[in-house]
Amino acid sequence: MSNYPKPDGPTLRAIYEKAARIQFNDERVIKEIKAGKLVMPFYSTRGQEIIPAAISVSLTDDDYVNTIYRGGHDQIAKGFPLPDYWAEIAGRVTGACKGKGGPMHLTYPAKGIMVTTGIVGSTAPIANGLAWAAKLEGKGRVTIANFGDGAANIGAVHEAMNMAALWQLPVIFVCQNNAYAEHTSMARSTRVDSYAKRAAGYAMEGIRVDGNDPDEMYGAARWAIDRARAGEGPTFIEATTFRFNGHLIGEAGGYMDKELYAASQTRDPMPILRRRLVDQGIAAAGELDALDASIRAEIDAAVQAAYAADYPDPSELKVDVLVDAIA
Amino acid sequence: MTEPVKMTMIDAINRALHDAMEENGKILLLGEDVADPEDGGVFGATRGLSTRFGEDRVKSTPISEQAIVGAAIGASLVGYRPVAEVMLMNFMTVAMDMLVNHAAKLRFMSGGQTSVPITVRTMTGSGLSLGGQHSDFVEAWFAHTAGMKVVIPSSANDAYGLLRSAIDDADPVIFVETLPIYWAQGEVSFERIPIGKARVCREGSDLTIIAYGQMVSHSLTVATELAKQGKSVEVIDLRTVSPWDRETVLASVAKTGRALIVHEAVKEYGVGAEIASVIGEALFGRLVAPVQRLGAAYCPVPFSKPLEQAFAPNAESIGAAAAALLS
Numbered sequence: 153m154s155n156y157p158k159p160d161g162p163t164l165r166a167i168y169e170k171a172a173r174i175q176f177n178d179e180r181v182i183k184e185i186k187a188g189k190l191v192m193p194f195y196s197t198r199g200q201e202i203i204p205a206a207i208s209v210s211l212t213d214d215d216y217v218n219t220i221y222r223g224g225h226d227q228i229a230k231g232f233p234l235p236d237y238w239a240e241i242a243g244r245v246t247g248a249c250k251g252k253g254g255p256m257h258l259t260y261p262a263k264g265i266m267v268t269t270g271i272v273g274s275t276a277p278i279a280n281g282l283a284w285a286a287k288l289e290g291k292g293r294v295t296i297a298n299f300g301d302g303a304a305n306i307g308a309v310h311e312a313m314n315m316a317a318l319w320q321l322p323v324i325f326v327c328q329n330n331a332y333a334e335h336t337s338m339a340r341s342t343r344v345d346s347y348a349k350r351a352a353g354y355a356m357e358g359i360r361v362d363g364n365d366p367d368e369m370y371g372a373a374r375w376a377i378d379r380a381r382a383g384e385g386p387t388f389i390e391a392t393t394f395r396f397n398g399h400l401i402g403e404a405g406g407y408m409d410k411e412l413y414a415a416s417q418t419r420d421p422m423p424i425l426r427r428r429l430v431d432q433g434i435a436a437a438g439e440l441d442a443l444d445a446s447i448r449a450e451i452d453a454a455v456q457a458a459y460a461a462d463y464p465d466p467s468e469l470k471v472d473v474l475v476d477a478i479a
Numbered sequence: 480m481t482e483p484v485k486m487t488m489i490d491a492i493n494r495a496l497h498d499a500m501e502e503n504g505k506i507l508l509l510g511e512d513v514a515d516p517e518d519g520g521v522f523g524a525t526r527g528l529s530t531r532f533g534e535d536r537v538k539s540t541p542i543s544e545q546a547i548v549g550a551a552i553g554a555s556l557v558g559y560r561p562v563a564e565v566m567l568m569n570f571m572t573v574a575m576d577m578l579v580n581h582a583a584k585l586r587f588m589s590g591g592q593t594s595v596p597i598t599v600r601t602m603t604g605s606g607l608s609l610g611g612q613h614s615d616f617v618e619a620w621f622a623h624t625a626g627m628k629v630v631i632p633s634s635a636n637d638a639y640g641l642l643r644s645a646i647d648d649a650d651p652v653i654f655v656e657t658l659p660i661y662w663a664q665g666e667v668s669f670e671r672i673p674i675g676k677a678r679v680c681r682e683g684s685d686l687t688i689i690a691y692g693q694m695v696s697h698s699l700t701v702a703t704e705l706a707k708q709g710k711s712v713e714v715i716d717l718r719t720v721s722p723w724d725r726e727t728v729l730a731s732v733a734k735t736g737r738a739l740i741v742h743e744a745v746k747e748y749g750v751g752a753e754i755a756s757v758i759g760e761a762l763f764g765r766l767v768a769p770v771q772r773l774g775a776a777y778c779p780v781p782f783s784k785p786l787e788q789a790f791a792p793n794a795e796s797i798g799a800a801a802a803a804l805l806s
């Protein structure tokens with residue numbers, strides 16, 4: 153890893169800001185669900201914040217991101233406006249997708265958030281098309297295809313990686329390995345000990361990093377992004393991490409390895425990053441407290457505005473199916 | 480205006496792709512074997528196009544149906560108009576996730592923020608002894624999926640005109656080419672034909688036959704035969720299976736009082752059921768006989784010649800059904 157770029161102080165602080173917004177938002181969603189105010193399936197990203205935070209500091213609004221049902225972290229890191237986010241997950245007409253997509257299909261093209269899919273593995277083939285378009289435009293845009301460790305075993309991902317390597321597309325496959333696919337561990341899903349090894353099978357650059365370590369994650373992402381922008385083709389990044397809240401909110405997690413779970417809790421990336429910012433003098437504790445408070449206030453305003461908004465009219469069922477409304 | 484030219488359906492398709500690409504630099508082609516180093520497709524439908532427009536815009540792909548349709552979707556999300564070729568309609572099943580979960584739904588789930596203006600060309604047809612996995616008809620699956628259109632031309636002229644409109648369309652279009660009539664000659668006038676409009680191929684007053692694809696010419700043969708017996712049969716080529724032209728069909732059946740729907744796909748749960756039901760609801764009091772459907776036998780497309788001939792409707796069986804309706 154020593155060859156990869158390292159984040160400087162301001163970059164680390166930017167990573168913290170994005171990661172804190174992701175964490176607080178995730179916690180607030182869970183709170184609203186538990187209070188019975190939101191009714192929806194929710195796939196928490198608590199524990200995985202650093203991955204998209206450290207990637208997206210090297211991206212612009214012009215770059216594309218595809219993500220999955222467990223994608224709140226990817227969306228918020230890329231700049232999904234919180235009012236549009238909250239109104240959407242509350243099913244309101246003011247939501248980004250007019251309440252027609254919901255938490256598993258959050259889309260915001262203005263910030264490059266092109267597809268959020270509930271179908272495991274489907275981000276990758278579509279990412280290739282975005283990257284093909286970007287290559288034709290020649291503006292150096294990069295596409296990130298996020299998916300989980302479980303998705304790495306789906307055929308669509310293999311087809312997409314082969315084609316991306318063949319066509320030398322500016323796409324980065326980010327496998328967020330949070331140790332479980334629903335209830336199934338990696339060891340019970342594949343014989344390989346690292347998904348990154350598979351990249352070699354496509355003559356693609358592949359790298360495994362600690363996704364909870366901002367230095368490693370930033371360095372690998374920056375390297376891959378620079379390569380993509382320079383026309384040097386795709387990269388596969390396996391980012392190891394852990395999901396703290398099980399697969400779906402409300403599930404017991406009885407299938408989890410107790411020791412692994414306990415160890416992951418001692419490595420919560422959020423307090424570690426915060427401590428580091430203060431210890432290294434990148435930000436004062438009071439400054440971070442103020443930042444946290446302002447993020448929470450922003451979330452609070454988005455939640456209140458969402459609840460105050462109307463539900464879509466049933467006539468919306470016929471709108472957006474095709475470009476012309478259905479008769 | 481260009482003078483009409485006699486050509487085969489396959490040449491008309493090639494010409495439509497050529498003219499569309501010439502007119503609009505955003506039109507891209509991809510699929511197995513489609514570029515000229517691979518001979519411009521197994522049937523030559525795309526021959527010459529990569530030489531003319533370059534291999535950036537006309538890309539041969541690995542055998543990866545999910546990656547093909549996925550890449551088409553991705554590029555379409557950001558302003559391109561890809562025409563993907565899925566060699567045979569049976570192989571659409573391999574890409575069903577991309578077609579049904581993504582192409583058809585992204586507009587709706589994003590609340591209209593993104594659209595998928597792709598055309599997926601595919602081929603099929605019984606009569607060539609290709610057996611169950613290379614000549615099947617699954618148009619009803621796509622017609623049943625909200626958010627996409629299904630077009631099935633029956634002549635060279637329609638193939639040209641409908642393909643031009645499919646490529647222009649803002650929504651995903653499944654474009655089904657019928658192999659056994661691929662090499663049939665016809666006059667092509669190089670004009671766009673609107674999607675969703677049927678064509679009255681022959682006017683009549685006693686019975687309406689509604690058909691598409693290979694069944695149109697059989698139906699016309701039957702109409703000519705019955706005319707010799709003093710029976711006047713109207714033949715409608717549906718052209719577009721979804722959305723289908725209710726206006727033209729209902730006006731015709733209101734006039735004739737009798738309807739026979741014919742398709743090459745199996746009868747059970749097929750397109751004919753939808754049309755029959757709508758005719759029944761709209762024209763119950765004006766029908767002089769129950770609406771009849773004719774489709775293939777409820778079995779996979781067989782290999783053995785006599786079995787394959789017995790599988791799909793033909794002039795004989797259509798003639799018998801028509802005569803029974805008229806008696």
Ligand SMILES: Cc1ncc(C[n+]2csc(CCOP(=O)(O)OP(=O)(O)O)c2C)c(N)n1
Pocket residue numbers: 222270271272273299300301302303304330332333334
């Ligand atoms: C094609 C498909 N098969 C099965 C499912 C059901 N499912 C939803 S999430 C999931 C686990 C996926 O795990 P992983 O890819 O590791 O992502 P993670 O949830 O851990 O982020 C499964 C099997 C699905 N959504 N799509």
